[in-house]
Amino acid sequence: LEALGCRYLWPSEDHHGKVVPSGAKELFFPELDWTYAPAMKMRGVRVSGLPFVEWRFRLLSGGHDSPNYGHAFTKYWGRFGATKLHPEYFAMRRDGQRIPMGVEPDTAFNIAASTSRPAQFISLCPSCRTLEDQIIADWKDRDFWKRQRCVNICENDATGDNVCHCEACRALDEPPPADAKDWWECWYADRYVNLAKRVLAKAKETRPDAEVCMYAYNATEQAPRREKLTDDIIVGLVPTTFSREAISEYYRR
Numbered sequence: 001l002e003a004l005g006c007r008y009l010w011p012s013e014d015h016h017g018k019v020v021p022s023g024a025k026e027l028f029f030p031e032l033d034w035t036y037a038p039a040m041k042m043r044g045v046r047v048s049g050l051p052f053v054e055w056r057f058r059l060l061s062g063g064h065d066s067p068n069y070g071h072a073f074t075k076y077w078g079r080f081g082a083t084k085l086h087p088e089y090f091a092m093r094r095d096g097q098r099i100p101m102g103v104e105p106d107t108a109f110n111i112a113a114s115t116s117r118p119a120q121f122i123s124l125c126p127s128c129r130t131l132e133d134q135i136i137a138d139w140k141d142r143d144f145w146k147r148q149r150c151v152n153i154c155e156n157d158a159t160g161d162n163v164c165h166c167e168a169c170r171a172l173d174e175p176p177p178a179d180a181k182d183w184w185e186c187w188y189a190d191r192y193v194n195l196a197k198r199v200l201a202k203a204k205e206t207r208p209d210a211e212v213c214m215y216a217y218n219a220t221e222q223a224p225r226r227e228k229l230t231d232d233i234i235v236g237l238v239p240t241t242f243s244r245e246a247i248s249e250y251y252r253r
Contacts, residue, residue, distance in 0.1 A: 041065050067213040067234045068150040071157055072135075077122050078114035080134075089131045091123035091164035098125070101162050123158040123219070126195040127168035136202045150211045150234065151203050153196055160185025160219035174225045184240070186221035193227035200232060223253055 041064055077100060080086040090098045099108035100118035107113055124131060139151050163169070163185070172191035180187060196212045203210035210232070216223070217238035229235065239250045 038064075042067070067211065067236075068148055068152040069154050069213045069215075069234075069236055070152065071120075072152040072154045073122075073124060073156050074120040075115075076124070077119040078111070081122070082109050082111050082114035082119070084109065086130065086134070088128050089124060089134065091125055091158075091162065092166040092169075094165050101158075121156050121158045121162070123156060123162045123164060124195075125164045125166060125169060126191040127164070127166065127172055129198075132195065132198045132202060135199050136206075139203065140206065149207050149209050150213050151199055152213050153192075153199055154213060154215045154236065155192065155217070155220065158218060160188060163188050163191075163219050177222070177225075186219060186240070189216065189220040189222060189224040190227045192220050193224045193229060193233070196233050197227070197230075200230075 076089060080089050081099070087098045092098050093101065097105070099105060100116075100122040103113075103116075103118050108119075113119065135151065135153060142148070169191050172194050173188060174190055176185075176187055192214055196214050200210060200212045203212065211234055212232070213234040213236065214220070215236045215238055217236070221238070221240060237250070239247060241247075241250075
């Protein structure tokens with residue numbers, strides 16, 4: 001269409017875009033030899049259903065080289081916590097217990113309840129050295145791991161007050177920022193970037209082109225202040241306040 005001088009207008013009510021012709025009576029095709037790479041590897045709107053699929057197609061929404069993302073550890077409590085195989089993988093609560101928030105031990109270690117929301121939302125212990133070994137082992141065990149170079153370490157859907165309170169994790173943190181809000185703890189990114197770097201180093205022993213994907217979400221919403229990100233650490237930004245001004249300021253940070 002670009003070579004013909006045509007362009008798209010806003011989609012009509014039937015969801016099909018209208019093409020405006022160039023108005024030329026004769027069409028001439030110049031000699032063309034060019035390639036195009038989208039500025040963004042992954043782009044799209046998180047929707048479902050046939051009308052939305054058509055809409056995304058019209059917007060040329062798609063991508064390539066998509067990272068492996070999504071809450072990565074929602075089944076870990078059932079595998080390693082409720083079974084008491086590796087309690088060290090999980091966040092230590094303020095009361096010193098490594099069990100999901102808001103539950104009692106008799107409930108936490110009930111296998112039948114190990115898939116409940118508290119169990120799925122439990123935070124990890126980023127300072128745990130055996131945890132990174134488990135993450136790498138799970139990555140390798142997947143049938144498609146040789147084709148998926150991105151290791152998913154996106155934390156569970158847990159808020160900042162649900163992070164690990166052990167001394168080793170707290171040693172990875174920076175003090176809360178001056179504008180920190182007591183009701184929304186979101187400045188723990190340093191500890192998770194530290195975990196990302198350790199996982200990445202081990203993944204590169206197998207795949208030199210390995211990447212890791214983490215979230216800037218809930219406890220990790222604000223950028224790290226000590227740890228430095230590298231190009232092979234992919235971060236999914238999930239800000240809390242969705243206004244144009246807030247989003248613009250968040251990206252500038």
